[in-house]
Amino acid sequence: MRPKFRVLGAITLLFSAVASVLLLSGCRKAGAVLKPDQAFGFYDTEADWNDATKVINLGYQESQGKRVFYQYCVWCHADATPAGPSNRSNLTPVPPLLNDGEKLNRDSDEYLENIITLGGSALGKSAMMPPYGQTLSAEDIKAAIAFTRAIAQPAYQKPVRPGPAYAAKP
Amino acid sequence: MPAEAQQMGKLSPRLRLTFAVATVVCVLALAISPVKDYRAEWKHYKRWFVKYAQGRPDTKRLLADYSPSIDQVWLPGMNVTDRCTTCHQGITQSSLADSTVPQPFRAHPPVPHNVRQWGCTLCHRGQGLATEVPEAHETTLAWEQPILPARFLQASCGSCHQADLIETPQLARGRELLVHLNCQGCHKLSNLNRAALGPDLSSVGYKVTREWIYKWLKEPRTVVDKDGNATVNGYENESEPRMPKFRLTDDEIKELSGFLSVQKAKPIERYKISPLVVAAWTRNPDLLAQGELRFRQMMCTTCHSLAVTRAGESKMIGGDIGTELTKVGSKVNEEWLIAWLWNPKSYLEHSNMPRYGWSDEDLYKVSQYIMNKLTDSDLLTNVPQLGAPTEAEISAGKRLFAEKGCAGCHALNGIAPQKDFGPDLTALGAKNASELEFSKAKIQHDLVSYIQAKLQDPVSVNPAARMPQYNWEPADLDAVTTALLSQTGPAATSTLQRLVVPRKEASFQPVGAFAQVYERYKCYACHRFNGFGGTLAPDLSYEGSRAQRKWIADFLKNPQTIRPTLILRMPQFNMSDQDAEIAAEYLSLAVQNSEVNPQSVDARQFTPAMVSLGQQLYEVKYQCQSCHTIGGTGGYVGPNLNNAGNWLTPAWIEAWLRNPQALRPDSIEPRRNFTDEEVRALTAYLMTLRAGITPQTTKSAANRPVLTQGAGR
Numbered sequence: 052m053r054p055k056f057r058v059l060g061a062i063t064l065l066f067s068a069v070a071s072v073l074l075l076s077g078c079r080k081a082g083a084v085l086k087p088d089q090a091f092g093f094y095d096t097e098a099d100w101n102d103a104t105k106v107i108n109l110g111y112q113e114s115q116g117k118r119v120f121y122q123y124c125v126w127c128h129a130d131a132t133p134a135g136p137s138n139r140s141n142l143t144p145v146p147p148l149l150n151d152g153e154k155l156n157r158d159s160d161e162y163l164e165n166i167i168t169l170g171g172s173a174l175g176k177s178a179m180m181p182p183y184g185q186t187l188s189a190e191d192i193k194a195a196i197a198f199t200r201a202i203a204q205p206a207y208q209k210p211v212r213p214g215p216a217y218a219a220k221p
Numbered sequence: 222m223p224a225e226a227q228q229m230g231k232l233s234p235r236l237r238l239t240f241a242v243a244t245v246v247c248v249l250a251l252a253i254s255p256v257k258d259y260r261a262e263w264k265h266y267k268r269w270f271v272k273y274a275q276g277r278p279d280t281k282r283l284l285a286d287y288s289p290s291i292d293q294v295w296l297p298g299m300n301v302t303d304r305c306t307t308c309h310q311g312i313t314q315s316s317l318a319d320s321t322v323p324q325p326f327r328a329h330p331p332v333p334h335n336v337r338q339w340g341c342t343l344c345h346r347g348q349g350l351a352t353e354v355p356e357a358h359e360t361t362l363a364w365e366q367p368i369l370p371a372r373f374l375q376a377s378c379g380s381c382h383q384a385d386l387i388e389t390p391q392l393a394r395g396r397e398l399l400v401h402l403n404c405q406g407c408h409k410l411s412n413l414n415r416a417a418l419g420p421d422l423s424s425v426g427y428k429v430t431r432e433w434i435y436k437w438l439k440e441p442r443t444v445v446d447k448d449g450n451a452t453v454n455g456y457e458n459e460s461e462p463r464m465p466k467f468r469l470t471d472d473e474i475k476e477l478s479g480f481l482s483v484q485k486a487k488p489i490e491r492y493k494i495s496p497l498v499v500a501a502w503t504r505n506p507d508l509l510a511q512g513e514l515r516f517r518q519m520m521c522t523t524c525h526s527l528a529v530t531r532a533g534e535s536k537m538i539g540g541d542i543g544t545e546l547t548k549v550g551s552k553v554n555e556e557w558l559i560a561w562l563w564n565p566k567s568y569l570e571h572s573n574m575p576r577y578g579w580s581d582e583d584l585y586k587v588s589q590y591i592m593n594k595l596t597d598s599d600l601l602t603n604v605p606q607l608g609a610p611t612e613a614e615i616s617a618g619k620r621l622f623a624e625k626g627c628a629g630c631h632a633l634n635g636i637a638p639q640k641d642f643g644p645d646l647t648a649l650g651a652k653n654a655s656e657l658e659f660s661k662a663k664i665q666h667d668l669v670s671y672i673q674a675k676l677q678d679p680v681s682v683n684p685a686a687r688m689p690q691y692n693w694e695p696a697d698l699d700a701v702t703t704a705l706l707s708q709t710g711p712a713a714t715s716t717l718q719r720l721v722v723p724r725k726e727a728s729f730q731p732v733g734a735f736a737q738v739y740e741r742y743k744c745y746a747c748h749r750f751n752g753f754g755g756t757l758a759p760d761l762s763y764e765g766s767r768a769q770r771k772w773i774a775d776f777l778k779n780p781q782t783i784r785p786t787l788i789l790r791m792p793q794f795n796m797s798d799q800d801a802e803i804a805a806e807y808l809s810l811a812v813q814n815s816e817v818n819p820q821s822v823d824a825r826q827f828t829p830a831m832v833s834l835g836q837q838l839y840e841v842k843y844q845c846q847s848c849h850t851i852g853g854t855g856g857y858v859g860p861n862l863n864n865a866g867n868w869l870t871p872a873w874i875e876a877w878l879r880n881p882q883a884l885r886p887d888s889i890e891p892r893r894n895f896t897d898e899e900v901r902a903l904t905a906y907l908m909t910l911r912a913g914i915t916p917q918t919t920k921s922a923a924n925r926p927v928l929t930q931g932a933g934r
Binding site: 112 | 239319320321330331332371372374387388390391841842843844847848855856857858881882887889890891892893894
């Protein structure tokens with residue numbers, strides 16, 4: 052009797068240990084998802100130009116665009132500037148506000164890149180828009196466009212690219 | 222024997238079963254390890270990435286470096302072993318930059334430091350070695366360094382870049398605030414400029430009353446209620462007083478105000494305004510209006526702010542270099558004010574206030590305006606009658622002055638600031654949560670929450686805190702937090718130490734006769750010379766290459782706004798001809814840029830044909846009028862060019878047209894592809910613009926603009 056119990060006991064112990072380890076390892080969720088705001092959130096913010104109570108979160112590139120915008124572009128592409136009055140009303144044709152989605156959402160990133168780099172006259176637009184290709188880096192120009200897209204009202208929708216639909220999370 | 226052997230080989234059925242079960246159990250137990258391994262979190266992301274890449278057109282490129290094992294960036298010299306790329310597999314794939322790409326596969330935005338050379342944790346913090354999501358990103362019991370939230374990320378730039386970068390405006394603002402608020406008065410901090418101190422109080426008894434000191438200590442900052450009524454001295458805005466609120470009892474305030482009101486180390490150097498002037502003006506009903514006019518004409522508001530009510534809304538106008546003056550008439554006594562305006566240095570050696578050239582008439586008018594108009598009769602109504610302080614109050618006040626750390630910001634005869642009054646913060650940004658004291662504060666136990674709670678309410682995390690109460694705009698709170706997080710102490714390894722970009726100590730000490738002019742008018746309070754000085758007004762490091770000597774002298778005597786949008790303007794110092802000549806001579810000869818060669822352009826060779834071509838280029842081809850004004854029309858962005866021919870040197874214009882950023886890196890004027898002919902034509906045209914806003918002959922009284930009226934010396 053005794054040895055039989057011993058063997059059975061050992062088997063039961065071993066089994067329960069294995070089962071518990073298996074259970075435990077099965078318990079953990081595969082791929083715990085971190086709340087995005089918790090760690091990364093946003094790099095900077097910009098108040099919505101049309102509604103100051105709304106805050107738009109900016110990523111890294113957009114916030115670099117914000118810096119470029121407030122140094123170089125704000126003077127003609129906004130109605131209020133850090134120095135007070137805006138130059139926008141002095142110009143004909145009137146330059147678009149940077150958050151003017153109605154106007155700018157229609158233009159592709161490539162077109163905006165070209166007009167900033169080469170200036171208005173190179174694209175058959177007003178020569179009052181000077182070329183910034185030798186003053187700003189390509190990265191800065193891309194960032195400024197990303198900022199435009201972020202603050203656009205109505206919101207900017209990225210054009211759907213051709214090709215197979217990208218796989219979602221399995 | 223055979224029977225025995227047979228007996229031995231034959232197991233009982235029960236034992237057989239036992240063996241069978243044990244074998245299965247053993248096999249299962251052995252299987253645990255591979256199963257666990259297969260189910261590891263990082264492998265899940267590895268498999269997901271393969272599936273994700275296969276669903277995209279650029280599969281081949283995305284999976285070019287794929288390996289099913291753990292990836293890591295190992296940089297022993299920098300103490301970096303980052304396994305983040307095990308899950309963040311698309312981090313260097315430019316085609317995955319789009320925000321529709323699911324995390325953790327999204328590409329890193331383009332930054333100057335790439336992942337392969339720098340790793341991840343140097344900037345983002347977190348645990349580089351961990352391969353599980355919470356351990357890598359959050360604070361756990363074993364790992365104390367969580368990921369730095371993105372909005373404070375510039376702190377990591379600041380750990381190595383001790384000099385400010387244009388890409389990190391938030392960090393720069395935070396450092397500026399640490400200097401502006403003189404946090405170094407009590408705390409040890411590294412890589413900051415020397416702070417501007419609060420006023421020396423050695424003779425404050427001559428300046429203000431005990432009652433005013435009482436009020437100031439009780440409520441140094443102003444609260445504007447929802448109707449816009451300012452209830453105390455000062456206004457809640459960016460030009461708030463730098464003095465924070467200390468938690469003092471009424472008795473302590475009485476003692477401190479008593480002690481300060483008897484500080485009379487050095488008598489005022491009284492200035493006596495001619496009795497004739499006083500007699501002529503004292504009964505003039507126009508006195509205060511005239512005083513206000515002069516106050517405005519001299520542009521006191523370039524440095525000092527005033528609260529004004531416009532359309533029922535109270536707001537501040539003016540600069541924040543000097544103190545706010547809305548109620549200063551109820552603060553200082555008249556004798557002190559006149560002596561101060563006459564010669565600020567006689568009262569305060571370290572003051573940034575320039576010494577104006579006053580006529581008795583102006584001094585009387587302006588001082589009467591300040592004493593009678595910039596007042597608030599209710600200012601001291603809630604202050605008890607204090608009378609002369611007793612000996613006991615004075616000695617208690619003296620003790621409090623040292624105990625509360627007043628000496629950290631204010632010099633006072635005989636009281637030396639205590640060394641290391643507040644904690645050393647040079648390594649605050651590298652602290653783990655377990656090293657911090659949270660007391661009973663109901664906040665998350667991490668470094669960022671701790672710093673923000675401490676800044677907003679020092680006693681919330683430490684009931685015995687001596688730190689005073691500050692009042693932060695949300696953006697400023699984040700900026701200061703970022704700057705404090707960047708104080709991470711000495712570099713962890715010698716490789717990192719070599720990568721540190723040190724902060725340059727700038728200074729500018731002119732020599733000769735100009736040194737006195739420079740000190741008297743405090744040019745450096747607003748202007749910058751070779752990296753030293755204020756940022757309010759244009760950088761004058763190359764002024765000698767830019768402006769013509771005669772123009773500089775004329776401008777100093779009668780400053781005008783060159784940039785149409787500027788509200789703040791250079792004050793009217795009533796500078797003497799001699800001082801203006803000394804300054805013009807020094808600036809035109811000593812501060813030049815080697816990029817600008819005065820011999821490169823000969824203005825005598827400009828022809829009318831060049832001028833007309835230049836005008837055509839200006840108006841039609843390049844449409845410079847979109848930013849610059851000539852003759853009353855044009856844009857507000859660049860400087861007014863009405864008087865360019867008298868103002869700028871031809872060599873500067875030419876060099877500027879070729880490459881503005883070579884002369885001034887932060888200039889917003891874009892660099893264009895002008896041909897040599899176009900540059901010369903534009904220069905020729907601009908040199909003809911002499912329709913001056915600066916009078917040609919300032920000595921002729923008839924030509925003097927209204928602004929200098931009554932400024933006789």
